[in-house]
Amino acid sequence: MTLNPDDSRPPYQQLAAALREAIDRGEYPPGAQIPSGSELSTKYGVARATVTSALRLLRADGMIVSRQGQGVFVKSDALEGGTKSKGSPEFIAITERLDELARLVSSLAERVAELELVMPAPVQQDAGPTNE
Amino acid sequence: MTLNPDDSRPPYQQLAAALREAIDRGEYPPGAQIPSGSELSTKYGVARATVTSALRLLRADGMIVSRQGQGVFVKSDALEGGTKSKGSPEFIAITERLDELARLVSSLAERVAELELVMPAPVQQDAGPTNE
DNA sequence: CTATATTTGTACGTATGTATC
DNA sequence: CGATACATACGTACAAATATA
Numbered sequence: 608m609t610l611n612p613d614d615s616r617p618p619y620q621q622l623a624a625a626l627r628e629a630i631d632r633g634e635y636p637p638g639a640q641i642p643s644g645s646e647l648s649t650k651y652g653v654a655r656a657t658v659t660s661a662l663r664l665l666r667a668d669g670m671i672v673s674r675q676g677q678g679v680f681v682k683s684d685a686l687e688g689g690t691k692s693k694g695s696p697e698f699i700a701i702t703e704r705l706d707e708l709a710r711l712v713s714s715l716a717e718r719v720a721e722l723e724l725v726m727p728a729p730v731q732q733d734a735g736p737t738n739e
Numbered sequence: 740m741t742l743n744p745d746d747s748r749p750p751y752q753q754l755a756a757a758l759r760e761a762i763d764r765g766e767y768p769p770g771a772q773i774p775s776g777s778e779l780s781t782k783y784g785v786a787r788a789t790v791t792s793a794l795r796l797l798r799a800d801g802m803i804v805s806r807q808g809q810g811v812f813v814k815s816d817a818l819e820g821g822t823k824s825k826g827s828p829e830f831i832a833i834t835e836r837l838d839e840l841a842r843l844v845s846s847l848a849e850r851v852a853e854l855e856l857v858m859p860a861p862v863q864q865d866a867g868p869t870n871e
Numbered sequence: 872c873t874a875t876a877t878t879t880g881t882a883c884g885t886a887t888g889t890a891t892c
Numbered sequence: 893c894g895a896t897a898c899a900t901a902c903g904t905a906c907a908a909a910t911a912t913a
Binding site: 617674675 | 881
């Protein structure tokens with residue numbers, strides 16, 4: 608499988624569309640693991656960075672989740688028909704912002720959890736008022 | 740200005756935090772143009788791709804807008820009013836909530852980063868459970 | 872209108888770090 | 893410990909859009 612050089616869209620968008628279609632087609636059913644970045648890179652004749660860019664779009668669509676050391680998996684509630692990939696530019700922009708924000712919040716939560724492990728326990732204030 | 744190698748955050752997140760702080764500090768006021776990718780690359784000693792990654796976070800925060808052939812500009816609510824208000828009231832409301840949330844998360848990220856600098860590094864437990 | 876420089880966007884190939892198996 | 897897989901980074905190159913001479 609190769610990308611179409613006549614397509615006006617850049618390769619990473621074409622690859623994203625191809626993967627979306629494959630998911631909708633059921634080639635990668637919900638919960639299944641998508642081929643690794645290296646495999647996709649070889650299969651479609653693009654660099655691994657291009658695969659990463661394409662997967663970022665799918666992640667923004669909420670169709671996949673990436674787990675370091677494991678792989679990339681199709682989300683269980685991935686919609687059929689590619690409804691999420693369409694919509695107004697504003698919708699896409701908001702979705703991407705939400706995705707980045709969600710990832711940032713996740714990493715923040717982990718960092719805070721680690722900090723709490725090494726933090727001395729908060730000193731109990733002497734019977735302070737609990738109102739807000 | 741150079742990045743801190745002791746910071747546990749990857750360079751692109753450090754750079755994003757530095758740029759966020761510079762914007763909040765008023766070094767790049769609303770509507771102003773941020774130094775070009777090449778300049779930031781030289782100034783902070785990172786690759787341009789790293790600058791791009793950092794700017795993607797700021798874009799996710801809603802702090803900047805990029806215009807190909809022109810540059811990257813600090814987003815100004817007043818400046819953006821003309822083009823951004825072309826959505827349904829629901830879209831505008833969601834965008835505003837997203838903006839506030841992004842700002843809150845950004846401030847949280849900076850506070851966590853400061854805490855991590857003062858805190859002792861978490862010890863790696865070599866006999867811990869590896870399952871989840 | 873054309874040519875050139877600037878800036879962002881995208882892509883490539885390679886390398887390293889880290890998590891998981 | 894070794895193999896696999898994603899995350900990140902580097903440096904280079906070209907395309908697209910814009911501004912300017």
